[in-house]
Amino acid sequence: MSAPPPTDVVKLLLVDDLPENLLALQALLRDDGLQMHCATSGEEALSLLLEHEFALALLDVQMPGMSGFDLAELIRGSSRTRQLPIVFVSAADRNQAYSFRGYENGAVDFLFKPLDAQAVKSKVRVFTELHAKSRALRRQLVELETARAEQQQLLDTLQRTQADLQRALKMRDEFMSMVTHELRTPLGVMALEVIMRRSRLDKGDLAWFSPERLQAMIDKDDRQVRSMTRLIEDMLDISRIQHGRLSIHPRRTDLGELAGRVVADFEPQYQQVGLTLSAQPGIVGEWDDSRIAQVLVNLLSNALRYGQGRPVHVEVGLTGDGFARLAVTDQGPGIPAEDQGRVFQQFERLPSTGKAPGMGLGLYISQQFVQAHRGRIGLHSEPGRGACFEALLPLTAA
Template identity: 80%
Template sequence: MSAPPSADVARILIVDDLPENLLALQALLSEDRVRVHTAQSGQEALSLLLEHEFALALLDVQMPGMSGFELAELIRGSSRTRHLPIVFVSAADRDQGYTFRGYENGAVDFLYKPLDAHAVRSKVRVFTELHAQSRELQRQLVELEAARAEQQRLVDALQQTQAELQRALKMRDEFMSMVSHELRTPLGVMSLEAIMRQQRLDRGDVAWFTPERLQAMVDKDTRQVRSMTRLIEDLLDIARLQHGRLSIRPQPTNLGDLAQRVVADFESQFQQGDRPVLLTLKAQPDIVGEWDDSRVAQVLVNLLSNALRYGEGKPVEVEAGLAEDGLARLAVRDQGMGIPAADQDRIFQQFERLPTAGRSPGMGLGLYISQQFVKAHGGRITVCSQPGQGACFEVLLPLTPR
């Protein structure tokens, strides 16, 4: 009886046109871890060769239809079987020309009838062991290649981690530099103002502090405090986002009223300087949704700050209403420098600013924070812009939480 097929079984193909020869060889070679397949013709043998991987083929030379030599030529002509060891079995005399033809057709050995059982088993065992060693070597090569691929993956991951670490260190250094600059600017202005006022008081020049000058001082101090407060709030929001502790407290909110309140608060900032900036609001009435009004208001504040910063002093429009898909819509449109298409995704990342924004204050946090606030409400924020044609930032919010 032949052994059951398994991954460790060596398969042997015996081809002979006489059934009694097949039975004799099968009985002789069947043992554990060996599976014997038999064929009575070359065509039947070729079918088996397409189905299985064999360790050895024993071919009878003299068969009707297709001889063993002809079958060997076909075996050697296929890329699938060209390396299969072939042993010819022959009842002919040991003629050198006959033997040479066998080796020429790919034989590794000859067996002559009557067969010596011990010799047959010994030779077959050699080839089955070689086949087992070959398969083990292939398995080890596969494992080695898998180990090499895993090692390469780990190296790539390490290099990526290294690059991310270097980028994080660079961002940290840039972040600390920006924080220092952003805090130093308002503090410097307030420090100089305080020194100047103290000098006036030391000289007893109280009359210099007219109501108009006092009001201007209060307005300037308020702007500097607001700037520092906004910076600190941004840093706190970043920390909350990174630790997953951002809180959203939805409540019924009128979008038009919220936009009107924020625009009114910003009116004074748009009127500062030699060239006041025109700020207009178009709001549909009675757009009410379940939102955290302070977070949505901060989104609008960030968009208006950017419009004032990059709008080049040209009019800014704010719209509040409903979009065609039933979502609430906030839009801020400026007529400034515009944003290249390649930068429109990048500006929503942390600490990212436009290459042309170096002359403007800011840390590159406003749009990132705004996007996170909008996402927390189940909405989305997009920008439509072309260089030199301004930019329109659009916020879409569901009326109820998702």
């Protein structure tokens, strides 16, 4: 099988009903840069025109059946071949009416028999060079359009990158502002407590430090320290998540027992609200108990913060498809459907939450922890009917 011709080969269409005339033309125009296709009828020429792109057509005028003029009219009538230069080859007299008819049918020139070899070569060379330049120009236009498209793509990428950078800078500024605020509050409370206690000591008022008051001081200090520790841990977790360094260490864990320990730790904070737990016994899986405990801590903290002082219920069970289910349900204002996808984003705090404390990181971190266990976390809520956050965990190790 022969190799396909190179794409830069210039093709000529030669049409004459006499094979000897075609041979003579081929011999005359034989050149390494030209590829000649011959047809002995108008129908055969039309078939070749459908297969090839020609630089020039040399048409014999006086052919039986479809004449050269008829073929030229058909060539001009097709959008594919309308721009093809046509040179008529004729043995007729060079009268003006004959030439006019030829030009009217789309000819760009006439060659009269007997052919002048130099004139034929010269005219063919002109049209083939024009065709080569036209094709080169089209290639350049394609290359320019490709370059323009690539440049536009790069510009779009640059604009997106710039927008991402601006969002990142804005997020960083908001993050630093929130961190400063969240740390200032407990530090401010502790600083005031220190000033007050030092003042009492300076005055020698040791009676003021009664056992009950000391216990209250310790409890308050413990809450402030835990608040700051929690904030720092959240910041560290965010950094680990963003840098792909979040570690999970699964081990055999009883989910009901884990939930019981976390709920017991929260009972002092929920004394005025009410916190209940229902746990199906024997739900054991391969999980990182510290990470899953933090998920429950985050969900309970949110429920305490946004539950409007109403009872909260924790549930541990199994789903029909073999997942462990850990759910926290509050009786707060609920979350509209259009906002439910946003609550798991970083620093996201919905307008309906008002000015409640927090940085909007708990649910995002919880989602990352659950997904690291190949589980999923979701929200079921309607405005005015509370919210239920549930984590579904596979029983096997991540």
